[in-house]
Amino acid sequence: MRIGVFICHCGKNIAGVVDVKELVERASKLKDVVYATDYVYLCSEPGQKEIQEKIEELELTHVVIAACSPKMHATTFARAVKGVGLNPYLLEIANIREHCSWVHHDKPEIATEKAFRLIKAAVAKVRLAEPLEPIKVPLTRKVLVIGGGIAGIRTALDIANGGFEVYLVERTPSLGGHMAQLSETFPTLDCSACILTPLMVEAAHHKNIHVITYAEVKNIKGIIGNFKVTIEKKPRYVIPEKCTGCGDCMDVCPVIVPNEFDQGLGARKAIYVPFPQAVPLVYTLDLENCLNTQKLVVCEQCYKACGPRAINYLMEPQEIEIEVGAVVIATGFDLLPIENLKEYGGGKYPDVVTGLEFERLLSASGPTGGVVRRPSDGKIPKRVVFIQCAGSRDPEHGCPYCSKICCMYTAKQALLYKHVVPDGEAYVFFIDVRAAGKRYEEFVQRVMGEERIVYLRGKVSKVFQREDKLVVWGADTISGMAVEIEADMVVLAPAVVPSKGTADLAKLLKVSVDEFGFLSEVHPKLRPVESVSPGVYLAGAAQAPKDISETAAQASAAASKVLSLLSQKEATLEPIVAHVDKELCIGCGLCWKACPFKAITMVREEKREGKKRRRYAKVEEAVCQGCGVCMAICEKKAINVAGFTYDQLSAQVKALLEDE
Amino acid sequence: MEIAYFPGCTLKTTARALETSALAVAKTLGIAIKELPSWTCCGTCYSLAEDDLIKQVAPIRTLARTANLGYSILTTLCSVCYNTLAQANLFVKAVPTRLEKINAFMEEEANYAGNVEVKHFLTLLQELGAEKVSEAVKRPLSGLKVACYYGCLLLRPQNVAIDDPEQPSILENIMKSIGAEPVFFPYQVECCGSYHTAVKPEIVARRAHLILENAIENGADIVVTSCPLCSFNLKERQKDIKRLYPGFKGLPVFYFTEVMAEAFGITKILKGI
Amino acid sequence: MRLVLKRQDDLLKKVEEISGENVFACYQCGKCSAGCPMSTEMDLLPNQVIRLLQLGANEQLLDCRTIWLCASCFTCTARCPKGVSLTRLMEGVRLVLLRTTKEDQVSPKEMEKEFLPQVALISALRKFTT
Known part of the structure; x- marks a missing residue:
């Protein structure tokens, strides 16, 4: 055994704190270490070359690299050692940056000692390492995209255009998502529906895309390459194949309820399409509001009116099973309920509305036909106050983050308002205007300069009703004055939050979420569209607040990740999975019960002459995630995760703790 | 279960009406509250300094005596006393050394362990339930439009708030249960000064003028409050308001318990309103 | 108006120590000023009090009327998005002044003009005297 130890300076990040020369000297004396050196940037091209040359020159059999977190460069170094024929699982990384120099920058001596111990532990571990080969599994060349907004549509189209089959599942009766609700989009003022609906239609007609609307993902099993998905199609009570979308049923339906698509500002019938350009253009009967119940039919108006006999009151939920090789989550966002913003009278005063509600009031296809009318009395508001950061950048409301889209959409809404109500006044309260995007800043300057909209730098503290006005108490910190505005309408820009159900879906797919419920990516900078669960990718605002252009970019990125996966013959899995030593296993089943991925089954030995057939645990390698729960619970040390065996870990811990 | 009652200085002088009516209301509703046999100033106005423990001695002394008499709940009528006692209670419970120091300082008292809960009388009524209150009504105050004024100290800071700090309803619910009609009153949580x-x-x-005008423009016949200081500012300062704003018409101000006592048939003070 | 900035954080440190608040957690959104019931009477807005502490503009701060007009109503604290208690910071500034100058802001004599409830007298003495 010939171990080489390479210690990285990471510029001053490591070498500025720990004594690298001392580490080299002490590491070279460790058992089986034949060579130790230091280098200024091991991750650089020449740094990697240095490692490769030394492996060849000194015939190194194992390598320890003491550098930054393996999350950062494990793959870089693995590739480097593999390049010269060394099995990458004979490489161990000691994290002496994040775990040492960064956190102990004020105590260099202790940091040096800790760094040495980390290296010593890595050497002890790598001495027991075995070469491993990646696991290959067959790949189902189909994809599930969850969420039919712009993120899901863009992803589905890109994958389908690449030649693979896509199932696009949407919870509501139509594709489109929030983008379909918007009037115009910033900064180009393109009509949102005009640029979105062609994509919706393209998706629906694409030979590689199966659009499944009014449906939800109920269950997902399996792993990258082979997911088994159960989708529940909610009963529409309208047979899609027969429905022509003529709307005769809607005309005769006697029940009128608020339309969710109009944020409740407009009305729909109990049998409806959410908006005229809906895709698919198939009616949905909402049984919750219909006069009929599952058991009792008291009104048959729609049934009678329907020429093609498409209505079926007895329709049941339907479960579909599909198999896919990859999943893209594109479930989008919701707005923080404004009932949480009590100081602004959210939920109390009808004329305090959200940005999304205001979009519907601005939209030519909205409930007011594009004439801005306030909800309480239908009057055209002559003085409108926009309040940004309504819950965003606000730890006290649980959202310390910036919602990113509000500065731009508020500017756009103020401009559109001025265009439809030229004698109206608009005031925008902001903390900072964040307009970092292509032509964004120019757009905001146009809104301020050309539209002459007054921006007040400060937050609003209270909104309350006085007669038919809303009194707004705000601050303008630039002039240093508290201000009062008697407004006709107040538009809040509530914090962007993950859409309802995101948490459940994340659990189902074993994707982690951050403290606010947004889906977590593997690496925020370098791997922004991959989830921690292999084969599961992220697109759109489900990952973090983002606008349409950024969403489209991320959606295409997710699609390209999927395409590169599907263009391979088989899926490659990390070989860091559990192995059972049949001789030691007593078949107790503890690991079987403990495994969170259901990767273990209990099996019996083949018949043996004259002997009892023993029971033992068997690991499905393609399902095992290498978490090690089985290993921790096994009383006989019979199950071990490759690369992290009991012996390796205990050697590592011993080396860490023992004094020289 | 008997609940200890801390009156505070002002209830024995300018705010006698609050105490008298509240005790009558409690008696009618069967809420057993008993005045502490010996009490000092609550320590108002609550000290907001971290480094001045001596200011916490008065409220903690009261809480220590309450605990020592075997009570677990202490109620108050005055909002200022409520706020001081409740905040002091949280302040010493948050850091054990604070309590230790104060206990060592009050050597003549038994140690306080942080085991008394401070509840405003309004919370006791809320816990009793609107139905029980309604049952006791002999003369429903139908048609009486009431502006419920909370002021600051029942609702802020949040950790001692007896209700939602922005849209409270506890007083409104009580007024409804005695037949009165609470009016929309957005200035109800605005400070009186x-x-x-x-x-x-x-x-x-x-x-006070701004607050009262807001009550008037929303059609209130009277304002109710639970705070002797708010009451003084809204009621006694009306003569100053009239001097500053000659057009000001005035508006009667009562303690909420006075209005309750009226509905229970105990007193007759609302004649002509 | 020009303020020469240099590290002058003795007041800041004392105020933070007394109040237990972090002055630099404030991002100057002005919500405190927007809702302060006393803002019409003030010479500095509440958020400017914090700003002067952040800048170390001690003279300007200690001269202001605002800190003596704050009624400790907690409106700013209740609505601060960052959870900063400006109410406590105001008290901190008042206490620094009271403790260092030993000058009372009010005398019992001044309050004898009319019959006042005790709670007003005691509170005022607590807030305005050493």
Whole structure:
């Protein structure tokens, strides 16, 4: 055994704190270490070359690299050692940056000692390492995209255009998502529906895309390459194949309820399409509001009116099973309920509305036909106050983050308002205007300069009703004055939050979420569209607040990740999975019960002459995630995760703790 | 279960009406509250300094005596006393050394372990339930439009709030249960100027004017409050308001318990309103 | 108006120590000023009090009327998005002044002009005297 130890300076990040020369000297004396050196940037091209040359020159059999977190460069170094024929699982990384120099920058001596111990532990571990080969599994060349907004549509189209089959599942009766609700989009003022609906239609007609609307993902099993998905199609009570979308049923339906698509500002019938350009253009009967119940039919108006006999009151939920090789989550966002913003009278005063509600009031296809009318009395508001950061950048409301889209959409809404109500006044309260995007800043300057909209730098503290006005108490910190505005309408820009159900879906797919419920990516900078669960990718605002252009970019990125996966013959899995030593296993089943991925089954030995057939645990390698729960619970040390065996870990811990 | 009652200084002088009516209301509703046999100043106005423990001695002494008499709940009528006692209680419970120091300082008292809960009388009524209150009504105050004024100290800071700090309803619910009609009153949580009444009465008059005008424009016949200081500012400062704003018509101000006592048939003070 | 900035954080440190608050957690959104019931009477807005502490503009701060007009109503604290208690910071500034100058802001004599409830007298004495 010939171990080489390479210690990285990471510029001053490591070498500025720990004594690298001392580490080299002490590491070279460790058992089986034949060579130790230091280098200024091991991750650089020449740094990697240095490692490769030394492996060849000194015939190194194992390598320890003491550098930054393996999350950062494990793959870089693995590739480097593999390049010269060394099995990458004979490489161990000691994290002496994040775990040492960064956190102990004020105590260099202790940091040096800790760094040495980390290296010593890595050497002890790598001495027991075995070469491993990646696991290959067959790949189902189909994809599930969850969420039919712009993120899901863009992803589905890109994958389908690449030649693979896509199932696009949407919870509501139509594709489109929030983008379909918007009037115009910033900064180009393109009509949102005009640029979105062609994509919706393209998706629906694409030979590689199966659009499944009014449906939800109920269950997902399996792993990258082979997911088994159960989708529940909610009963529409309208047979899609027969429905022509003529709307005769809607005309005769006697029940009128608020339309969710109009944020409740407009009305729909109990049998409806959410908006005229809906895709698919198939009616949905909402049984919750219909006069009929599952058991009792008291009104048959729609049934009678329907020429093609498409209505079926007895329709049941339907479960579909599909198999896919990859999943893209594109479930989008919701707005923080404004009932949480009590100081602004959210939920109390009808004329305090959200940005999304205001979009519907601005939209030519909205409930007011594009004439801005306030909800309480239908009057055209002559003085409108926009309040940004309504819950965003606000730890006290649980959202310390910036919602990113509000500065731009508020500017756009103020401009559109001025265009439809030229004698109206608009005031925008902001903390900072964040307009970092292509032509964004120019757009905001146009809104301020050309539209002459007054921006007040400060937050609003209270909104309350006085007669038919809303009194707004705000601050303008630039002039240093508290201000009062008697407004006709107040538009809040509530914090962007993950859409309802995101948490459940994340659990189902074993994707982690951050403290606010947004889906977590593997690496925020370098791997922004991959989830921690292999084969599961992220697109759109489900990952973090983002606008349409950024969403489209991320959606295409997710699609390209999927395409590169599907263009391979088989899926490659990390070989860091559990192995059972049949001789030691007593078949107790503890690991079987403990495994969170259901990767273990209990099996019996083949018949043996004259002997009892023993029971033992068997690991499905393609399902095992290498978490090690089985290993921790096994009383006989019979199950071990490759690369992290009991012996390796205990050697590592011993080396860490023992004094020289 | 008997609940200890801490009156505080002002209830024995300018706010006698609050105490008398509240005790009558409690008796009618069967809420067993008993005045502490010996009590000192609550320690108002609550000290907001971290480094001045001596200011916490008065409220903690009261809580220690309450605990020592075997009570687990202490109720107050005055909002200022409530706020001081409740905040002091949280302050010493948050850091054990604070309590240790104060206990060591009050050597003549039994140690306080942080085991008394401070509840405003309004919370006791809420816990009793609107139905019980309604049952006791002999003369429903139908048609009486009431502006429920909370002021600051029942609702802020949040950790001692007896209700939602922005849209409270506890007083409204009680008024409804005695047949009165609470009016929309967005100034109900606006500060009246508080202790500035002692040094800058004109500022307080301007504040009180805004609050009362808001009650008037929303059609209130009377204002109710639970705070002797708010009550003074809204009621007694009306003569200053009239001097500053000659058009001001005035508006009667009562303690909420006075209005309850009226509905229970105990008193007759609302004649002509 | 020009303020020469240099590290002058003695006041800041004392105020933070007394109040237990972090002055630099404030991002100057002005919500405190927007809702302050006393803002019409003030010479500095509440958020400017914090700003002067952040800048170390001690003279300007200690001269202001605002800190003596704050009525400790907690409106700013209740609505601060960052959870900063400006109410406590105001008290901190007042206490620094009272403790260092030993000058009372009010005398019992001044309050004798009319019959006042005790709670007003005691509170005022607590807030305005050493």
